[in-house]
Amino acid sequence: MNPEQFLYAETHEWVAVNEVDGQKIATIGISAHAVEQLTDLVFMELPEIGAKLESEKEFGEVESVKAVSPLYSPIDGEVAEVNTELPASLEILNEDPYGAGWIMKARITDESCLEKLMDFSTYQKQCGADG
Amino acid sequence: MPIQYGSIMEEHLATRRRATLFDVSHMGRIEIRGADAEQFIDGLTTRKVAGMGPGRIRYSLLCNSEGGILDDILVYRPPGDSDQFLLVVNASNRVSVLQWIEERRGGATFEIDDQTPGTAMLAFQGPMAIEKINPLLDFDLATLKYFCCRNAKLGSQDLLVSRTGYTGEDGCELIVPAEKAEEIWSELHELEDVSAAGLGARDTLRLEAAMPLYGHELSLSINPAQTGLDFACTLKGRDFVGKTAIEEAARKDCLPVRVGLVLEGRRAAREGDQVLAGEEQIGTVTSGTFSPTLQQPIAMAYIKREHAGSDSLLSIDIRGKSIPATVCELPFYRR
Numbered sequence: 001m002n003p004e005q006f007l008y009a010e011t012h013e014w015v016a017v018n019e020v021d022g023q024k025i026a027t028i029g030i031s032a033h034a035v036e037q038l039t040d041l042v043f044m045e046l047p048e049i050g051a052k053l054e055s056e057k058e059f060g061e062v063e064s065v066k067a068v069s070p071l072y073s074p075i076d077g078e079v080a081e082v083n084t085e086l087p088a089s090l091e092i093l094n095e096d097p098y099g100a101g102w103i104m105k106a107r108i109t110d111e112s113c114l115e116k117l118m119d120f121s122t123y124q125k126q127c128g129a130d131g
Numbered sequence: 132m133p134i135q136y137g138s139i140m141e142e143h144l145a146t147r148r149r150a151t152l153f154d155v156s157h158m159g160r161i162e163i164r165g166a167d168a169e170q171f172i173d174g175l176t177t178r179k180v181a182g183m184g185p186g187r188i189r190y191s192l193l194c195n196s197e198g199g200i201l202d203d204i205l206v207y208r209p210p211g212d213s214d215q216f217l218l219v220v221n222a223s224n225r226v227s228v229l230q231w232i233e234e235r236r237g238g239a240t241f242e243i244d245d246q247t248p249g250t251a252m253l254a255f256q257g258p259m260a261i262e263k264i265n266p267l268l269d270f271d272l273a274t275l276k277y278f279c280c281r282n283a284k285l286g287s288q289d290l291l292v293s294r295t296g297y298t299g300e301d302g303c304e305l306i307v308p309a310e311k312a313e314e315i316w317s318e319l320h321e322l323e324d325v326s327a328a329g330l331g332a333r334d335t336l337r338l339e340a341a342m343p344l345y346g347h348e349l350s351l352s353i354n355p356a357q358t359g360l361d362f363a364c365t366l367k368g369r370d371f372v373g374k375t376a377i378e379e380a381a382r383k384d385c386l387p388v389r390v391g392l393v394l395e396g397r398r399a400a401r402e403g404d405q406v407l408a409g410e411e412q413i414g415t416v417t418s419g420t421f422s423p424t425l426q427q428p429i430a431m432a433y434i435k436r437e438h439a440g441s442d443s444l445l446s447i448d449i450r451g452k453s454i455p456a457t458v459c460e461l462p463f464y465r466r
Contacts, residue, residue: 040140042421043397061450063398065139065421066331068450087397 003032003098007114008123009074011056012037014098015117017108024108026075030062032097033127040065041090046082046104053077053106055113060103076113077106132157135329142332143423146298150257151328152319155297158252159225160306161218163232165241168216175235175372176206177355179365186210188278188293192355192363193228198376199351202228203343203363209291210281214241217291219252221345235372251312255319256302256328256336258466263322264303268292272303285315297333299340300466335420338429341391341462347402347417348389348431356380357433359389359461387414387433391463392456394428397421398449405448406432406456413438416447422463429463430456 006014012034016027035041043063053059053073060071082104086092093101108114118126132154135142145151163172173181178191187208193201202224207217220228225247232243255264261272269284272292280293291306307315319325334344343349343358355364355377364377380386394400400419405412414434422429430447438445443458 039135039138040423042399045398063421065143065335065399065423066134068399068401 001099004120006098006120007074007117008120008126009056009072009117010126011072011074013072013074015074015114017114024111025080026077026106026108027102028074028104028106029097029102030071030093031123031127035093035097035101038062038064038069041093044087044090044103046084046087047079049079049082051079053079055116071103073106074113074117075106075108076110077108079104079106081105132333133329135331136327139329139331139335140423142326142328143335145326146257146300146328146332146336147424148258149324149326150255150259150263150302150322151326151332152316153254153256153328153333154251154312154316155254155304155333156251156309156312157222158247159218159220159222159228160246160250160252161220161225161229161232162215162244162246163218163241164212164215164244165239166214167239168214168241171236171239171241172206172216172218173369173371175231176204177364177371177373177377178206178362179369180206180208180216181369183208185213186279186281188280188295190278190363192349192360193231194355194371194373194377195351196372196376198354198356198373198380200345200349200353200355200358201231201351203345203349204228205295207280207291207293217246224345249309250306251309253305253307253312253316253319254296254298254302255305256296256298256300258301259324260300260302263325264319267318275303286318288315290315297340297342298336299342299462299464300336334418335423338418338420338431339422339424339462339464341431343389343431344418348433353433354380354386357386357388384436386436388436388439389417389461390414390432390434390439391459391461392416392419392430392432392445392447393425393459393463394419394430394447395455397428398452398454399428400430400432400447400449400454400456404430406434407446407448407453408435408438408443413445424464431461434458
C-alpha cells in the first residue's frame with residue numbers, strides 16, 4: 001500500500017480505491033499525521049457491516065486519553081468489512097496506519113464523492129498548514 | 132505549560148515510575164503579611180489555619196456565605212516571620228480571590244502582595260523525585276515532612292521548597308524567582324530518568340488520586356459537605372465565611388455527593404455525561420478519563436446519596452450509549 005497514491009479527506013481519513021468484480025471498493029483509514037496528533041489512543045468504535053456511509057458524516061469515533069474524536073466518512077457507500085483486530089490493538093495505527101491499520105472497506109455507491117478528496121501532496125500541504 | 136510534551140500516557144507513567152517536572156507557574160501565589168493576617172485568613176478558610184506552625188502547609192477551601200466554593204487553595208506559613216502567609220490558588224480564580232480578600236478586609240492590618248508575576252513554580256513529582264533532587268539541594272529533602280515547606284538553596288539559588296503536589300506521588304514543589312526558573316528547570320530536566328510532563332498528565336494523575344479540580348468537582352454551586360473533603364473543613368470552635376451553610380447542608384444530607392466510578396470497556400466518560408440508575412438520571416460526571424495506571428476508564432461524579440454506596444451498580448450515558456459503571460472507593464490510585 002502506497003499512501004502517495006491514496007486520496008485524503010480534510011478530516012484526515014485516507015481512501016484507497018480498488019476495483020473488485022466491476023465494483024469500486026474503498027479501503028479507509030486515518031492518516032499518520034492524524035494518528036500522531038491524536039496520541040494515546042485507547043478506544044475505537046467501528047461501524048456495523050452493511051451500515052450506510054455518507055460523505056463527511058460521522059461513521060465512528062476514536063478516543064484518546066485526552067479527548068474523543070469523530071471519524072468522518074470520506075465516501076458515499078456501504079460498509080463491507082471492518083478491521084476487527086484494530087480496537088484491541090490500537091498501536092497498529094501508530095505502526096502501520098496505511099496498511100494493517102485500515103479501519104474498513106466499503107462499496108462506493110456514488111463515485112462523484114471522490115472528487116472532493118485531495119491527493120497526497122495537497123493533503124501534505126494541509127498538514128503542514130495545520131502545524 | 133503545554134497540554135503534553137509528547138504522549139500523555141508516557142508522561143503519566145513516567146510520573147508514577149520515575150520523576151517528572153511540571154511548570155505550574157500559572158498557579159496564583161498571593162502573600163499576605165501583617166499583624167491581622169492570621170486571624171483574617173482563618174475567617175475565610177474552611178479549615179483552621181490559625182495556630183499553624185511556621186513551615187506548615189494546609190489544604191483548604193474558600194467559600195462564600197451561601198457555602199458555594201470560591202476556590203481550593205494551599206495555605207503556606209513560611210518558616211520564620213510569623214506574620215507571613217502564602218496562598219497558592221488556582222490560576223482561573225486568582226483575580227476573584229484577590230477581590231474577595233479586598234472586599235472582606237475591613238480595617239484589618241495586612242499587606243497583600245501578588246507574587247505570581249515575579250515568581251515561577253515547578254512541581255517535581257514521582258517516586259524518584261526526592262533522591263534525584265537531593266544532591267542539588269543544601270539539605271536532605273527526605274527530612275522535610277509531607278505538607279511542610281522550608282527555605283533552601285538549589286545550587287546557589289534561594290527558593291521555597293514544599294513537600295506537596297497534585298499527582299498522588301511523592302515529590303516537591305519549588306517557588307523560585309521568575310528569572311531563575313529556566314535555569315532551575317534545565318538543571319532538573321537534564322538529570323537522568325527525569326522528563327517533562329504537561330497539563331494533560333497533571334489532569335489524569337490528579338484524577339487517579341481523586342484530587343478535585345476547580346471548575347469540575349468544585350464550583351460556586353457545590354457545597355463542601357458534598358465533596359467528601361471533610362479533612363478540609365474544621366467546623367468546631369471557630370467561625371468562617373460559609374460555615375452555617377456547610378453545617379446546614381451536612382444536616383440536611385440531601386445534596387448529591389462526590390463518588391468514584393469505574394467503567395466497563397475502554398470508553399471514557401467525560402464531564403457532563405449523565406449517571407443513571409436504571410432509567411433514572413441520578414447524577415452527572417464531573418471528570419473522566421482512561422486511567423493510564425489502571426488501564427480502564429475512571430470518572431468522578433456527583434450522584435444522589437442513596438446510590439453512592441461502594442459497589443453500587445450504575446450506568447453512564449456516553450453519547451447515547453449506556454455503559455455499566457460501578458461506584459468505587461476513592462482514590463482510584465494510592466502510592
